[in-house]
Structure formats: C-alpha cells, structure tokens
Amino acid sequence: MARLQDTPPRGGIDIRDLSMTYRRGREVTQALSACSLTIPEGGWASLIGASGCGKSTLLRILADIVQPSGGSAMLSGMTPAEARATRGFALVSQQSVLLPWRRMLENVELGLEVARADKAERRKRAEEAIELVGLRGFERAYPHELSGGMRQRAAIARALTLRPRFLLMDEPFGALDELTRASLNFELLRILEETSATLLLVTHSIAEAIILSDVVAVMSPRPGRIVHQLEIGFGHHRTDAMRDDPAFAAYEAELRHALHGDPGVTRQPIRQPAFA
Numbered sequence: 459m460a461r462l463q464d465t466p467p468r469g470g471i472d473i474r475d476l477s478m479t480y481r482r483g484r485e486v487t488q489a490l491s492a493c494s495l496t497i498p499e500g501g502w503a504s505l506i507g508a509s510g511c512g513k514s515t516l517l518r519i520l521a522d523i524v525q526p527s528g529g530s531a532m533l534s535g536m537t538p539a540e541a542r543a544t545r546g547f548a549l550v551s552q553q554s555v556l557l558p559w560r561r562m563l564e565n566v567e568l569g570l571e572v573a574r575a576d577k578a579e580r581r582k583r584a585e586e587a588i589e590l591v592g593l594r595g596f597e598r599a600y601p602h603e604l605s606g607g608m609r610q611r612a613a614i615a616r617a618l619t620l621r622p623r624f625l626l627m628d629e630p631f632g633a634l635d636e637l638t639r640a641s642l643n644f645e646l647l648r649i650l651e652e653t654s655a656t657l658l659l660v661t662h663s664i665a666e667a668i669i670l671s672d673v674v675a676v677m678s679p680r681p682g683r684i685v686h687q688l689e690i691g692f693g694h695h696r697t698d699a700m701r702d703d704p705a706f707a708a709y710e711a712e713l714r715h716a717l718h719g720d721p722g723v724t725r726q727p728i729r730q731p732a733f734a
C-alpha cells in the first residue's frame with residue numbers, strides 16, 4: 459500500500475515550506491506558512507482544516523493557478539507550470555462547469571479540445587472516460603437534463619480524458635446529497651484503482667477523507683500548515699463495510715481532535731482494521 463514517506467519517490471507530490479501571501483490593495487492575507495506535505499506516486503491523500511485555512515490555495519498552487527510566495531511544490535519532479543504543460547494533472551472542483559449549450563459528450567471532450575488533440579482521439583478518450591464514470595447512454599444529454607451527481611461525474615470524466623497522473627480535487631462532491639456523495643466516493647475509488655492516479659482531495663467531511671485516503675493531513679487555522687497526519691490502514695480495496703469497523707470511529711475521533719487543535723493529539727493506539 460502506498461504511504462506518505464519523509465522522502466517520496468520521484469513520482470509523487472512534494473510540497474516543501476510553502477508560503478502564500480495574498481495582497482489586495484493594503485489588505486494582506488497570509489494563507490499558508492511553512493506548509494509541507496509529501497504524497498508518493500499512486501497515493502491517496504486528503505486535506506482537511508477549518509474554513510479559510512488555505513486548502514484551496516494549496517491546490518491552486520499545485521494546479522499552477524496562483525504562484526506561491528515561498529517554498530516549493532513539485533509534481534513528479536516538475537514545477538506546476540511544467541506539469542501543466544505536459545497535462546500531468548487535472549483539477550476538479552465543486553464549481554467545475556459544464557457548458558450548458560454542449561451535450562455531455564462534447565463537454566467531456568472539451569479538455570482535449572483545448573489541448574488541441576485530434577478529433578478521433580478526443581472521441582475515443584471521451585467515450586472511455588464516460589464508460590469509467592458510468593454515464594454511458596447519456597452522451598447526447600444537455601447539462602440541464604442531468605442530475606447534480608451526473609454533472610459532477612461528467613466533470614470527472616472530462617478530467618480523466620487527460621489521463622492525469624495527479625487528480626487534484628477541491629470539494630468535488632460538496633454540493634451533493636449524502637447518498638449520491640457516498641456512491642460517488644466508491645466510484646472514485648474504483649477509478650483511482652483503474653488509473654493508478656495520485657489523489658489530493660480537499661474535503662470538509664472527515665468520513666469522506668477516511669474513505670478516500672491512505673493519509674489524511676490536517677491543516678492548522680490560517681496561515682495553514684500541516685499539523686497532523688493520520689495513516690488510514692484500510693488498504694486499497696475498500697467497501698462500505700469499512701464504516702462499521704471500530705477503527706473507522708477511532709480515525710474519526712482522532713481527526714476531530716486534531717481539527718479542534720487539542721493539545722497532544724498524537725497517534726492513538728488504533729486497532730488494525732479487520733479487513734486491511
């Protein structure tokens with residue numbers, strides 16, 4: 459099982475001493491300070507933390523949307539700009555937009571269209587990705603004819619057409635109801651296993667973080683840095699039954715305490731999950 463390590467293999471995400479200060483006029487906001495995190499290639503990590511602690515900022519730096527004020531963020535030994543140029547990552551967020559005037563299939567093809575892939579390749583990869591997210595049969599539907607969960611799956615399919623080695627997800631299921639969210643969690647796990655992508659997920663849900671991660675990283679309030687990391691020992695073949703495992707409740711408790719900044723939250727003795 460992939461785990462966080464002090465020195466990751468070259469293929470992973472390597473964030474060192476990252477800092478980020480936003481300036482707007484005379485207003486200065488320090489969003490990140492001395493933030494470090496490593497995720498090995500193929501690993502699954504989640505980031506949790508109070509609202510405004512800098513989680514999205516961290517993802518936006520990795521996705522080359524904003525430049526950090528200091529420190530470094532590398533993906534497979536590449537800077538975010540280099541990784542963007544080689545289409546090494548894809549970003550999916552709660553606000554991922556489907557163009558209302560394009561059918562689902564055409565929306566899924568959009569990422570490759572922007573990347574100027576040829577038409578046959580675009581269609582082939584889009585159809586593969588649509589199959590992977592379970593949307594076959596809805597290719598000709600317009601976004602308003604799809605449910606919220608289906609639209610989000612289409613956004614994930616669009617990201618997958620780029621065959622990213624890194625999937626950066628910012629609250630991708632935040633707007634969905636509990637049942638849809640749970641089923642998409644398990645679909646995402648299946649997709650991750652099939653594609654071997656490395657996942658960095660921002661979520662407000664402790665349970666979702668546990669279900670989808672090898673490691674859950676807890677950020678301090680702003681300026682955000684990683685103050686706690688918890689390894690989740692469920693292996694990579696997960697089922698809904700993990701929620702009933704006593705280890706799940708122990709993980710939840712530890713993360714809740716870490717989020718509340720309880721002093722002395724260190725690794726508590728957690729019994730190995732029954733089906734790790």
Ligand SMILES: Nc1ncnc2c1ncn2[C@@H]1O[C@H](COP(=O)(O)OP(=O)(O)OP(=O)(O)O)[C@@H](O)[C@H]1O
Nearest residue numbers: 480481482487489508509510511512513514515516
């Ligand atoms: N473009 C920007 N300009 C100025 N300040 C910003 C900008 N983007 C974010 N911030 C500020 O940086 C801080 C961190 O924001 P960020 O969105 O990274 O937090 P977050 O942990 O993702 O929050 P949430 O969980 O509420 O989505 C916040 O105080 C926010 O107001």
